[in-house]
Amino acid sequence: MSDSRSDILVRLGAIAVTNTGETLVALGLGSCVAVLLHDPVGQVGGLAHVLLPSGSLSRDRGRPARAADTAIPALAEQMRQHGASPQRIVARMVGGASMFADLLAAGAVHIGERNVVACRMALRKEGIPIVAEAVGGQGSRSVWFDVGNGTVTVRAVDGGTVTL
Amino acid sequence: MEEFDKLEALQLDALKEVANIGAGHAATALSQLTERRIMISVPQINVTGLEGLSEVVLDPDEIVAAVLMQMLGDLTGRTLLMLPEANAKLLCDLLLRRPPGTTESFEDLEKSSLKEAGNILGGAYMNALSDFMGMMLLPSVPSLAIDVASAVITSAQLGFGHDWDHVFCVETDFHFEEAGRKLKGHFLLLPDLASLKAILGAIQLT
Numbered sequence: 001m002s003d004s005r006s007d008i009l010v011r012l013g014a015i016a017v018t019n020t021g022e023t024l025v026a027l028g029l030g031s032c033v034a035v036l037l038h039d040p041v042g043q044v045g046g047l048a049h050v051l052l053p054s055g056s057l058s059r060d061r062g063r064p065a066r067a068a069d070t071a072i073p074a075l076a077e078q079m080r081q082h083g084a085s086p087q088r089i090v091a092r093m094v095g096g097a098s099m100f101a102d103l104l105a106a107g108a109v110h111i112g113e114r115n116v117v118a119c120r121m122a123l124r125k126e127g128i129p130i131v132a133e134a135v136g137g138q139g140s141r142s143v144w145f146d147v148g149n150g151t152v153t154v155r156a157v158d159g160g161t162v163t164l
Numbered sequence: 165m166e167e168f169d170k171l172e173a174l175q176l177d178a179l180k181e182v183a184n185i186g187a188g189h190a191a192t193a194l195s196q197l198t199e200r201r202i203m204i205s206v207p208q209i210n211v212t213g214l215e216g217l218s219e220v221v222l223d224p225d226e227i228v229a230a231v232l233m234q235m236l237g238d239l240t241g242r243t244l245l246m247l248p249e250a251n252a253k254l255l256c257d258l259l260l261r262r263p264p265g266t267t268e269s270f271e272d273l274e275k276s277s278l279k280e281a282g283n284i285l286g287g288a289y290m291n292a293l294s295d296f297m298g299m300m301l302l303p304s305v306p307s308l309a310i311d312v313a314s315a316v317i318t319s320a321q322l323g324f325g326h327d328w329d330h331v332f333c334v335e336t337d338f339h340f341e342e343a344g345r346k347l348k349g350h351f352l353l354l355p356d357l358a359s360l361k362a363i364l365g366a367i368q369l370t
Contacts, residue, residue, distance in 0.1 A: 012214065012215045012318065013214075013215050027224075027312070028224065028314040028315040028318075030315030030318055030319035030322075031318065031323050032318065051214065051318070051322060051328070052328055057328050058328050058329055097315075097319070099316065099319040099320075099323065100232045100307040100309055100319065100323060100324070101307075102305070102307045103232060103233075103234055103304055103305070103307045110323055111319075111322045111323045112323070138309070139309075140311045140316075140319075142312075157227070157315075
Protein backbone atom coordinates (compact mmCIF):
# COMPACT_ATOMS: atom_id res chain seq x y z
CA MET A 1 0.00 0.00 0.00
CA SER A 2 2.58 2.55 1.08
CA ASP A 3 5.63 3.02 3.21
CA SER A 4 4.63 1.96 6.71
CA ARG A 5 7.02 4.48 8.27
CA SER A 6 4.82 7.34 7.13
CA ASP A 7 1.51 5.68 8.03
CA ILE A 8 -0.73 7.18 10.69
CA LEU A 9 -3.21 4.66 12.05
CA VAL A 10 -6.52 6.32 12.95
CA ARG A 11 -8.30 4.25 15.57
CA LEU A 12 -11.97 3.86 16.34
CA GLY A 13 -13.46 7.21 17.35
CA ALA A 14 -10.35 9.23 16.49
CA ILE A 15 -9.46 12.02 14.07
CA ALA A 16 -6.13 12.71 12.37
CA VAL A 17 -5.13 15.56 10.05
CA THR A 18 -1.81 16.04 8.28
CA ASN A 19 -0.23 18.48 5.83
CA THR A 20 3.10 16.70 5.56
CA GLY A 21 2.17 13.95 3.14
CA GLU A 22 1.73 10.97 5.44
CA THR A 23 -0.68 8.14 4.72
CA LEU A 24 -3.76 8.02 6.94
CA VAL A 25 -4.96 4.48 7.61
CA ALA A 26 -8.16 3.01 9.07
CA LEU A 27 -8.33 -0.77 9.41
CA GLY A 28 -11.31 -3.10 9.75
CA LEU A 29 -14.16 -0.68 9.13
CA GLY A 30 -17.34 -2.67 9.74
CA SER A 31 -20.36 -0.53 10.50
CA CYS A 32 -17.96 2.38 11.16
CA VAL A 33 -17.38 5.01 8.49
CA ALA A 34 -14.08 6.65 7.63
CA VAL A 35 -14.67 10.20 6.37
CA LEU A 36 -11.71 11.47 4.36
CA LEU A 37 -11.33 15.18 3.68
CA HIS A 38 -8.76 16.44 1.20
CA ASP A 39 -7.51 19.77 -0.05
CA PRO A 40 -5.54 18.62 -3.11
CA VAL A 41 -3.84 22.00 -3.69
CA GLY A 42 -2.79 22.61 -0.09
CA GLN A 43 -2.00 18.89 0.31
CA VAL A 44 -3.93 18.76 3.56
CA GLY A 45 -5.77 15.56 4.39
CA GLY A 46 -7.83 14.35 7.33
CA LEU A 47 -9.62 11.21 8.42
CA ALA A 48 -12.36 10.70 11.02
CA HIS A 49 -13.14 7.12 12.12
CA VAL A 50 -16.82 7.48 13.03
CA LEU A 51 -18.77 4.88 15.07
CA LEU A 52 -22.19 6.41 15.57
CA PRO A 53 -24.61 8.57 13.60
CA SER A 54 -25.32 10.99 16.43
CA GLY A 55 -23.57 12.15 19.59
CA SER A 56 -26.89 11.89 21.41
CA LEU A 57 -26.47 8.09 21.41
CA SER A 58 -23.41 8.36 23.58
CA ARG A 59 -23.09 9.35 27.22
CA ASP A 60 -19.49 10.28 26.62
CA ARG A 61 -19.71 13.88 25.37
CA GLY A 62 -16.00 14.58 25.65
CA ARG A 63 -15.17 12.62 22.49
CA PRO A 64 -16.60 14.43 19.45
CA ALA A 65 -14.78 12.15 17.00
CA ARG A 66 -17.05 9.19 17.79
CA ALA A 67 -20.24 10.48 16.14
CA ALA A 68 -20.87 11.78 12.61
CA ASP A 69 -22.68 14.97 13.63
CA THR A 70 -19.83 16.13 15.88
CA ALA A 71 -16.83 14.51 14.16
CA ILE A 72 -17.28 16.12 10.75
CA PRO A 73 -17.40 19.76 11.96
CA ALA A 74 -14.37 19.01 14.17
CA LEU A 75 -12.51 17.42 11.25
CA ALA A 76 -13.32 20.35 8.93
CA GLU A 77 -12.10 22.79 11.57
CA GLN A 78 -8.82 20.90 12.00
CA MET A 79 -8.40 20.89 8.20
CA ARG A 80 -8.67 24.70 8.18
CA GLN A 81 -6.20 24.97 11.07
CA HIS A 82 -3.74 22.91 9.01
CA GLY A 83 -4.02 25.38 6.15
CA ALA A 84 -6.74 23.85 3.99
CA SER A 85 -8.89 26.24 2.00
CA PRO A 86 -12.60 25.57 2.74
CA GLN A 87 -13.54 26.02 -0.94
CA ARG A 88 -11.15 23.30 -2.06
CA ILE A 89 -12.02 20.60 0.50
CA VAL A 90 -13.63 17.49 -0.94
CA ALA A 91 -14.84 14.39 0.90
CA ARG A 92 -14.68 10.63 0.37
CA MET A 93 -16.44 8.04 2.48
CA VAL A 94 -15.52 4.42 3.17
CA GLY A 95 -17.22 1.77 5.34
CA GLY A 96 -20.74 1.57 6.71
CA ALA A 97 -21.20 -2.14 6.07
CA SER A 98 -24.22 -4.01 7.45
CA MET A 99 -22.70 -7.05 9.07
CA PHE A 100 -25.10 -9.67 10.50
CA ALA A 101 -27.91 -7.82 8.70
CA ASP A 102 -30.12 -10.93 8.71
CA LEU A 103 -30.57 -10.51 12.48
CA LEU A 104 -32.19 -7.09 12.15
CA ALA A 105 -35.84 -6.75 13.01
CA ALA A 106 -38.09 -6.24 9.99
CA GLY A 107 -37.93 -2.64 8.84
CA ALA A 108 -34.99 -1.76 11.08
CA VAL A 109 -32.08 0.15 9.59
CA HIS A 110 -28.58 -1.14 10.28
CA ILE A 111 -26.23 1.17 12.17
CA GLY A 112 -23.80 1.01 9.22
CA GLU A 113 -26.38 2.52 6.92
CA ARG A 114 -27.39 5.10 9.55
CA ASN A 115 -23.75 6.11 9.87
CA VAL A 116 -23.45 6.64 6.12
CA VAL A 117 -26.61 8.77 5.98
CA ALA A 118 -25.53 10.83 9.01
CA CYS A 119 -22.09 11.47 7.48
CA ARG A 120 -23.64 12.61 4.20
CA MET A 121 -25.92 15.02 6.10
CA ALA A 122 -23.10 16.40 8.22
CA LEU A 123 -20.94 16.93 5.11
CA ARG A 124 -23.79 18.76 3.35
CA LYS A 125 -24.16 21.02 6.40
CA GLU A 126 -20.46 21.88 6.17
CA GLY A 127 -20.84 22.51 2.42
CA ILE A 128 -18.27 19.85 1.53
CA PRO A 129 -18.94 17.93 -1.71
CA ILE A 130 -18.58 14.13 -1.70
CA VAL A 131 -16.51 13.02 -4.69
CA ALA A 132 -16.37 9.26 -4.07
CA GLU A 133 -17.82 6.58 -1.79
CA ALA A 134 -17.16 2.93 -1.07
CA VAL A 135 -19.95 2.20 1.41
CA GLY A 136 -22.58 -0.38 2.31
CA GLY A 137 -22.48 -4.09 1.62
CA GLN A 138 -21.86 -6.83 4.19
CA GLY A 139 -18.08 -7.01 4.52
CA SER A 140 -15.52 -4.79 6.23
CA ARG A 141 -13.04 -2.51 4.47
CA SER A 142 -9.67 -0.97 5.20
CA VAL A 143 -8.52 2.33 3.74
CA TRP A 144 -5.16 3.94 3.00
CA PHE A 145 -5.25 7.66 2.22
CA ASP A 146 -1.97 8.97 0.82
CA VAL A 147 -2.30 12.66 1.59
CA GLY A 148 0.79 13.53 -0.44
CA ASN A 149 -0.59 12.44 -3.82
CA GLY A 150 -4.28 12.17 -2.87
CA THR A 151 -4.59 8.46 -3.65
CA VAL A 152 -7.23 6.59 -1.66
CA THR A 153 -6.95 2.81 -1.71
CA VAL A 154 -9.76 0.71 -0.29
CA ARG A 155 -9.35 -3.00 0.35
CA ALA A 156 -12.40 -5.13 1.04
CA VAL A 157 -12.20 -8.18 3.28
CA ASP A 158 -12.88 -10.49 0.33
CA GLY A 159 -9.66 -9.23 -1.28
CA GLY A 160 -11.05 -6.72 -3.80
CA THR A 161 -9.11 -3.44 -3.99
CA VAL A 162 -10.41 -0.17 -5.44
CA THR A 163 -8.91 3.28 -5.78
CA LEU A 164 -11.17 6.24 -5.08
CA MET B 165 -19.12 2.51 33.30
CA GLU B 166 -20.15 3.59 36.80
CA GLU B 167 -22.62 0.71 37.03
CA PHE B 168 -19.98 -1.82 36.06
CA ASP B 169 -17.45 -0.39 38.49
CA LYS B 170 -19.76 -1.17 41.36
CA LEU B 171 -19.63 -4.90 40.74
CA GLU B 172 -18.01 -6.63 43.66
CA ALA B 173 -15.63 -9.54 43.58
CA LEU B 174 -18.39 -11.90 44.74
CA GLN B 175 -20.68 -10.76 41.94
CA LEU B 176 -17.94 -11.14 39.34
CA ASP B 177 -17.23 -14.65 40.63
CA ALA B 178 -20.90 -15.51 40.45
CA LEU B 179 -21.06 -14.23 36.87
CA LYS B 180 -18.04 -16.32 35.97
CA GLU B 181 -19.76 -19.34 37.45
CA VAL B 182 -22.90 -18.62 35.42
CA ALA B 183 -20.75 -18.30 32.29
CA ASN B 184 -18.92 -21.49 33.16
CA ILE B 185 -22.16 -23.44 33.36
CA GLY B 186 -23.23 -22.04 29.99
CA ALA B 187 -19.86 -22.70 28.38
CA GLY B 188 -19.76 -26.20 29.87
CA HIS B 189 -23.03 -27.09 28.19
CA ALA B 190 -21.90 -25.50 24.94
CA ALA B 191 -18.64 -27.48 25.07
CA THR B 192 -20.54 -30.71 25.68
CA ALA B 193 -22.66 -29.97 22.63
CA LEU B 194 -19.58 -29.24 20.52
CA SER B 195 -17.94 -32.38 21.82
CA GLN B 196 -20.88 -34.54 20.79
CA LEU B 197 -21.02 -32.80 17.43
CA THR B 198 -17.36 -33.37 16.62
CA GLU B 199 -16.70 -36.51 18.71
CA ARG B 200 -13.70 -34.78 20.23
CA ARG B 201 -12.68 -33.85 23.74
CA ILE B 202 -13.20 -30.12 24.23
CA MET B 203 -11.33 -28.15 26.88
CA ILE B 204 -12.68 -24.84 28.12
CA SER B 205 -10.91 -22.04 29.95
CA VAL B 206 -11.99 -20.24 33.08
CA PRO B 207 -14.31 -17.43 31.93
CA GLN B 208 -12.85 -13.95 31.78
CA ILE B 209 -14.87 -10.84 32.38
CA ASN B 210 -13.91 -7.76 30.42
CA VAL B 211 -15.42 -4.36 30.94
CA THR B 212 -14.09 -1.92 28.41
CA GLY B 213 -14.84 1.10 26.33
CA LEU B 214 -15.98 0.12 22.86
CA GLU B 215 -12.67 1.35 21.47
CA GLY B 216 -10.77 -1.18 23.54
CA LEU B 217 -12.92 -4.21 22.84
CA SER B 218 -11.16 -5.35 19.71
CA GLU B 219 -7.89 -5.47 21.62
CA VAL B 220 -9.38 -7.61 24.38
CA VAL B 221 -9.98 -10.65 22.25
CA LEU B 222 -7.68 -12.17 19.66
CA ASP B 223 -5.52 -10.35 17.25
CA PRO B 224 -7.79 -7.54 16.01
CA ASP B 225 -6.59 -7.90 12.41
CA GLU B 226 -7.15 -11.66 12.29
CA ILE B 227 -9.85 -12.99 9.97
CA VAL B 228 -12.43 -14.96 11.92
CA ALA B 229 -15.60 -16.88 11.22
CA ALA B 230 -18.13 -15.40 13.63
CA VAL B 231 -21.62 -16.55 14.48
CA LEU B 232 -23.78 -13.95 16.21
CA MET B 233 -27.04 -14.78 17.95
CA GLN B 234 -29.41 -12.42 19.66
CA MET B 235 -30.66 -13.38 23.11
CA LEU B 236 -34.28 -12.43 23.64
CA GLY B 237 -36.86 -13.02 26.35
CA ASP B 238 -36.31 -12.20 30.03
CA LEU B 239 -32.70 -11.31 29.29
CA THR B 240 -31.38 -9.50 26.25
CA GLY B 241 -27.92 -9.50 24.80
CA ARG B 242 -25.87 -11.41 22.31
CA THR B 243 -23.63 -14.43 22.05
CA LEU B 244 -20.74 -14.42 19.63
CA LEU B 245 -18.75 -17.49 18.62
CA MET B 246 -15.45 -16.65 16.94
CA LEU B 247 -13.05 -19.05 15.28
CA PRO B 248 -9.86 -18.04 13.49
CA GLU B 249 -10.28 -18.71 9.76
CA ALA B 250 -8.02 -21.77 9.57
CA ASN B 251 -9.68 -23.28 12.65
CA ALA B 252 -13.12 -22.70 11.18
CA LYS B 253 -12.10 -24.61 8.05
CA LEU B 254 -10.93 -27.57 10.14
CA LEU B 255 -14.16 -27.48 12.11
CA CYS B 256 -16.07 -27.65 8.81
CA ASP B 257 -14.12 -30.79 7.88
CA LEU B 258 -14.95 -32.36 11.23
CA LEU B 259 -18.63 -31.48 11.01
CA LEU B 260 -18.90 -32.69 7.43
CA ARG B 261 -16.90 -35.85 8.20
CA ARG B 262 -14.23 -35.08 5.63
CA PRO B 263 -10.45 -35.51 5.85
CA PRO B 264 -8.78 -32.49 7.57
CA GLY B 265 -7.63 -29.94 4.99
CA THR B 266 -10.52 -30.53 2.58
CA THR B 267 -12.17 -27.15 3.14
CA GLU B 268 -10.49 -24.47 1.05
CA SER B 269 -13.09 -21.76 1.07
CA PHE B 270 -16.40 -21.06 2.74
CA GLU B 271 -19.12 -22.03 0.28
CA ASP B 272 -22.80 -22.46 1.10
CA LEU B 273 -22.35 -25.89 2.70
CA GLU B 274 -19.46 -24.75 4.91
CA LYS B 275 -21.24 -21.55 5.91
CA SER B 276 -24.34 -23.50 6.78
CA SER B 277 -22.31 -25.96 8.92
CA LEU B 278 -20.66 -23.13 10.83
CA LYS B 279 -24.00 -21.43 11.43
CA GLU B 280 -25.44 -24.68 12.68
CA ALA B 281 -22.47 -25.23 15.01
CA GLY B 282 -22.91 -21.68 16.31
CA ASN B 283 -26.62 -22.28 16.72
CA ILE B 284 -26.09 -25.46 18.74
CA LEU B 285 -23.41 -23.90 20.93
CA GLY B 286 -25.31 -20.67 21.49
CA GLY B 287 -28.50 -22.59 22.14
CA ALA B 288 -26.81 -24.88 24.68
CA TYR B 289 -25.28 -21.86 26.41
CA MET B 290 -28.57 -20.00 26.64
CA ASN B 291 -30.48 -23.11 27.73
CA ALA B 292 -28.07 -23.62 30.59
CA LEU B 293 -28.42 -19.98 31.69
CA SER B 294 -32.17 -20.23 31.37
CA ASP B 295 -32.38 -23.40 33.53
CA PHE B 296 -29.96 -22.09 36.11
CA MET B 297 -31.68 -18.76 36.58
CA GLY B 298 -35.24 -19.81 35.95
CA MET B 299 -35.66 -17.24 33.20
CA MET B 300 -37.00 -17.52 29.73
CA LEU B 301 -34.30 -17.06 27.09
CA LEU B 302 -35.02 -17.25 23.41
CA PRO B 303 -32.18 -17.49 20.93
CA SER B 304 -32.57 -15.79 17.55
CA VAL B 305 -31.51 -17.44 14.31
CA PRO B 306 -27.72 -17.44 13.88
CA SER B 307 -25.96 -15.04 11.55
CA LEU B 308 -22.52 -15.68 10.11
CA ALA B 309 -19.80 -13.24 9.10
CA ILE B 310 -16.32 -14.07 7.90
CA ASP B 311 -14.42 -10.90 8.53
CA VAL B 312 -11.74 -9.08 10.51
CA ALA B 313 -12.13 -9.69 14.28
CA SER B 314 -12.18 -5.99 15.21
CA ALA B 315 -14.92 -5.22 12.65
CA VAL B 316 -16.97 -8.22 13.78
CA ILE B 317 -16.94 -7.24 17.44
CA THR B 318 -17.62 -3.55 16.94
CA SER B 319 -20.39 -4.26 14.42
CA ALA B 320 -22.00 -6.80 16.76
CA GLN B 321 -22.03 -4.31 19.61
CA LEU B 322 -22.87 -1.15 17.64
CA GLY B 323 -25.44 -2.81 15.44
CA PHE B 324 -27.32 -4.77 18.06
CA GLY B 325 -26.35 -3.49 21.51
CA HIS B 326 -27.94 -0.74 23.52
CA ASP B 327 -24.83 0.76 25.01
CA TRP B 328 -22.53 2.54 22.62
CA ASP B 329 -19.95 3.52 25.18
CA HIS B 330 -19.01 0.43 27.15
CA VAL B 331 -19.10 -3.26 26.68
CA PHE B 332 -19.49 -5.93 29.30
CA CYS B 333 -18.21 -9.16 27.91
CA VAL B 334 -17.81 -12.62 29.39
CA GLU B 335 -15.35 -14.61 27.34
CA THR B 336 -14.71 -18.34 27.43
CA ASP B 337 -12.01 -19.88 25.28
CA PHE B 338 -12.19 -23.47 24.19
CA HIS B 339 -9.74 -25.68 22.41
CA PHE B 340 -9.31 -29.20 21.18
CA GLU B 341 -6.84 -31.16 19.14
CA GLU B 342 -7.35 -32.56 15.69
CA ALA B 343 -4.68 -34.32 13.66
CA GLY B 344 -1.97 -32.87 15.90
CA ARG B 345 -3.23 -29.33 15.42
CA LYS B 346 -4.58 -27.24 18.24
CA LEU B 347 -7.93 -25.71 17.45
CA LYS B 348 -9.15 -22.77 19.42
CA GLY B 349 -12.25 -20.68 19.55
CA HIS B 350 -13.79 -17.95 21.63
CA PHE B 351 -17.27 -17.72 22.99
CA LEU B 352 -18.48 -14.29 24.10
CA LEU B 353 -21.56 -13.44 26.10
CA LEU B 354 -22.52 -9.79 25.69
CA PRO B 355 -25.44 -9.05 28.02
CA ASP B 356 -27.16 -5.67 27.93
CA LEU B 357 -26.70 -3.68 31.12
CA ALA B 358 -30.29 -4.17 32.32
CA SER B 359 -29.90 -7.90 31.80
CA LEU B 360 -26.66 -7.98 33.73
CA LYS B 361 -28.59 -6.61 36.69
CA ALA B 362 -31.31 -9.20 36.10
CA ILE B 363 -28.72 -11.99 36.11
CA LEU B 364 -27.33 -10.78 39.43
CA GLY B 365 -30.88 -10.48 40.74
CA ALA B 366 -31.71 -14.02 39.68
CA ILE B 367 -28.73 -15.40 41.55
CA GLN B 368 -29.60 -13.12 44.48
CA LEU B 369 -26.46 -11.09 44.51
CA THR B 370 -27.67 -7.57 44.01
